[in-house]
Amino acid sequence: MHTRAVDAAGVAHEPAGAAARIVSLVPSITELLFALGLDRRIVGRTGFCVHPRDKVREVRKVGGTKAVNLAAIRALRPTHLIVNIDENEHDTVEQLRTFVPHIVVTHPRTPQDNLALYTLLGAIFDRAQEAQRLCETLEARLHEAAAHAFSPQSVLYLIWREPWMTVARDTYISAMLRLVNWHTLPDVQGGAAGAARYPMLEFDTAPWLAQVDRILLSSEPYRFTQVHCDALKRDSRLAGKRIELIDGEMVSWYGVRAIEGIAYLLRRAGAA
Structure with missing residues (x-):
């Protein structure tokens, strides 16, 4: 008897079988x-699905994470569609629900949530052993991070400019940074009334800016470069703060990337 796997929307999924056709x-x-x-079962992906580079180029693109080509997905006749609460539009998913038999909803909020994510997909797509191996590797990374005593740092993690945008403390990004004792400012929760998960800010009107030790410019979704970094270093309002670029994929991508991402943050925080 198979155990049904329950996704982030509370929907239980039966094992997919060998004929599964997956669009992510x-x-x-x-x-x-x-x-x-699951190489042979993946039939569609977004244009932002760029890893692993040598394999995704063989998979048909179906638009972006938000601008989805519904007709392209319909033509692929998927049995399963995998979406994320933060990255995909609810209305789009509901339209896809009319012709895709199984929609798997994901919503990892912390690095530890990847353990359940591996297990969920492993159970649905008959990859339980592979999922278990990933769980063991991730757990080892988490233990490694917990074994270090990092000096606390208050950080401003910038994801956009014009307007400047950062992350709330209940985001996956903020949770990843806490593994090395880096705490994001402002100290807000995106789930709070009136608050945003990715709040805008102005350097002139942010009273907490004085508490920031380090400013991290992410490579995504806005591609910050050394030019932006150098410009901020010349900004008198940010005098005395450490300003540096950071690989956004390593910090914001969950799934298997979390394993490499934690190792990356350990190196950045001086553990290795």
Whole structure:
């Protein structure tokens, strides 16, 4: 008797069987599906699904994570569509629900949530052993991070400019950074009334800016470069703060990338 796997929307999924045809609308999940050995079952992905580079180029693009080509997905006759609560539009998913038999909803909020994500997809797509191996590797990374005593740092993690945008503390990004004792400012929760998960800010009107030790410019979704970094270093309002670029994929991509991402943060925080 098979145990049904329950996704982030509370929907229980039966094992998919060998004839599964998967479309992924989540770049980090696409990478995870390949890591689970599901190459032959992946029939569609977004243009932002770029890893693993040598394999995704063989998979048809179906638009972006938000601008989804519904007709392209319909033509692929998927049995399963994988989406994420933060990355994909609810209305789009509801339209897809009219012709895709199984929609698997994901919503990891912390690095530890990847353990359940591996297990969920492993159970649905008959990759339980592969999922278990990933769980063991991730757990080892988490233990490694917990074994270090990092000096606390208050950080401003910038994801956009014009307007400047950052992350709330209940985001996956903020949870990843806490593994090395880096705490994001402002100290807000995106789930709170009136608050945003990715709040805008102005350097002139942010009273907490004085508490920031380090400013991290992410490579995605906005591609910050050394030019932006150098410009901020010349900004008198940010005098005395450490300002540096950071690989956004390593911090914001969940799935199998979390394993490499934690190692990356350990190096950045001086553990290795």
